[in-house]
Amino acid sequence: MDMQDPGVSAVFDHPAFDDHEQVVFCSDAETGLRAIIAIHDTRLGPALGGCRMWAYGSSGEAVTDALRLSRGMTYKNSLAGLDLGGGKSVIIGDPGRDKTPALLAAFGRHVETLGGRYTTAEDVGISTEDMEQVATATSHARGTPATGLGDPSPYTALGILSGIKAALAHRTGSDEIAGRRIVLQGLGHVGWHLADLLAKEKARLVVADVDASTAERAEAAFGAERAEADSAHRIEADVFAPCALGAGLNARTIPELGAGIVAGAANNQLATEADGERLMARGVLYAPDYAINAGGVISIALSKPGGDDTAVMERVTAIGETLRQIFVRADADGLPTDVVADAIARERLERAGARADPLQTETV
Structure with a gap:
C-alpha cells in the first residue's frame, strides 16, 4: 500500500501515535x-494491557482509544x-448486544498470533468470564482464576483508596477519610468496589452513574447521596473520583470542578496535555x-494461581507512596503532577536501554 494512502497516514500521523x-x-x-491491538513500547518487557469493548462512533475513535490507552499502559x-x-x-461493538463466545475466541486467536508480545486482560465491557472465553484460544490472557487471582477490580480499587489517602495527606496533612465528602463518578467493576471501601472508611459518599438504576443500588447499599453523572464534577467536595471513561477533565469541566483533589480510576482522564496545566492553575x-x-x-x-496475594497487596498499597513522591517533586519543580509522573516513567524506560527484540516470545 502506498504510504500516502490515508488508511496508513491516518495512523502514523495520528495525534495519539x-x-x-x-x-x-x-x-x-x-x-x-473488529478489533485493534496496539503495542506501544516493550523496552521493559512484553506488553500487558486490558481489552476494552465499546460501541465506538467510528473506527477512528477506536484507533484513538487504542493508541492512547496503550501509551498509558507503558x-x-x-x-x-x-x-x-x-x-x-x-x-x-456493543458489549450488551454484540459480544458472543465465538467473537471472544476469535479475538483470542488474534492475540495468540503475536506470540507473547502482548498479553490481554479484562477492561471496560469485558468481564472475568469473558476473559476465560478469550483464554480458550490463547495462552496470553490474564485476570482469570486459572491464571492468577481472578478479577483485578478489587485491587484497582484498593490502589485508588491508597492514592486518595496520599492526596489527602499531601493537601491537608491527614489521610483520614472519615467525614470527607467524596464524589464517585462511575460505578462499574472498579467504581463499585471503591464505593464499598470508601463507605467502610465512613466517607460522606456521593455516587453517580449513567445507569440510574446502578446509582440507586449504590445509594441504598452504601448510604450514599446520589447525583447526576454529567454534573457530578461540579459538586463541592474534598475529592472527586472519576471512575468512568476518559477525557472527563477538559477545558469545559476543569473550571467547574468543585473538589480540590481529583483521584479516580478512569484511564486517560486528561483530554489534552494542556489540562494538567489547567488543573495546577486552579490549585487542584x-x-x-x-x-x-x-x-x-x-x-x-x-x-x-492459588490465591496468595501477599506480594500483590504490598505493591498495591505502595501506590500511595509513589503518588507522594510525585506530589513532592511536582511542588518542588513547579510542574503539573502528570508531567512529573511522565518524567519518572520515562526515566525508567530510558534506563532499560534499547527496545526489546521484536521477535521475543517471553510471557508474563
Missing part, C-alpha cells in the same frame, strides 16, 4: 469481530515497577490516572 511499535487490525467475518507499568511493556486492545491536586489505577495490572502481573 507515539512511535508505537505495532498496531494490529483484527477481523473475523464469521463472528463479526507508563503505568513503568511507574508500578513492573518489567512489562504497554499495550491495549479494543473490540468495536491531580493524582495521575495511570499512577493511581495500577492496582489491577499489578495483580495480573504478580499473582499466581
Whole structure:
C-alpha cells in the first residue's frame, strides 16, 4: 500500500501515535469481530494491557482509544515497577448486544498470533468470564482464576483508596477519610468496589452513574447521596473520583470542578496535555490516572494461581507512596503532577536501554 494512502497516514500521523511499535487490525467475518491491538513500547518487557469493548462512533475513535490507552499502559507499568511493556486492545461493538463466545475466541486467536508480545486482560465491557472465553484460544490472557487471582477490580480499587489517602495527606496533612465528602463518578467493576471501601472508611459518599438504576443500588447499599453523572464534577467536595471513561477533565469541566483533589480510576482522564496545566492553575491536586489505577495490572502481573496475594497487596498499597513522591517533586519543580509522573516513567524506560527484540516470545 502506498504510504500516502490515508488508511496508513491516518495512523502514523495520528495525534495519539507515539512511535508505537505495532498496531494490529483484527477481523473475523464469521463472528463479526473488529478489533485493534496496539503495542506501544516493550523496552521493559512484553506488553500487558486490558481489552476494552465499546460501541465506538467510528473506527477512528477506536484507533484513538487504542493508541492512547496503550501509551498509558507503558507508563503505568513503568511507574508500578513492573518489567512489562504497554499495550491495549479494543473490540468495536456493543458489549450488551454484540459480544458472543465465538467473537471472544476469535479475538483470542488474534492475540495468540503475536506470540507473547502482548498479553490481554479484562477492561471496560469485558468481564472475568469473558476473559476465560478469550483464554480458550490463547495462552496470553490474564485476570482469570486459572491464571492468577481472578478479577483485578478489587485491587484497582484498593490502589485508588491508597492514592486518595496520599492526596489527602499531601493537601491537608491527614489521610483520614472519615467525614470527607467524596464524589464517585462511575460505578462499574472498579467504581463499585471503591464505593464499598470508601463507605467502610465512613466517607460522606456521593455516587453517580449513567445507569440510574446502578446509582440507586449504590445509594441504598452504601448510604450514599446520589447525583447526576454529567454534573457530578461540579459538586463541592474534598475529592472527586472519576471512575468512568476518559477525557472527563477538559477545558469545559476543569473550571467547574468543585473538589480540590481529583483521584479516580478512569484511564486517560486528561483530554489534552494542556489540562494538567489547567488543573495546577486552579490549585487542584491531580493524582495521575495511570499512577493511581495500577492496582489491577499489578495483580495480573504478580499473582499466581492459588490465591496468595501477599506480594500483590504490598505493591498495591505502595501506590500511595509513589503518588507522594510525585506530589513532592511536582511542588518542588513547579510542574503539573502528570508531567512529573511522565518524567519518572520515562526515566525508567530510558534506563532499560534499547527496545526489546521484536521477535521475543517471553510471557508474563
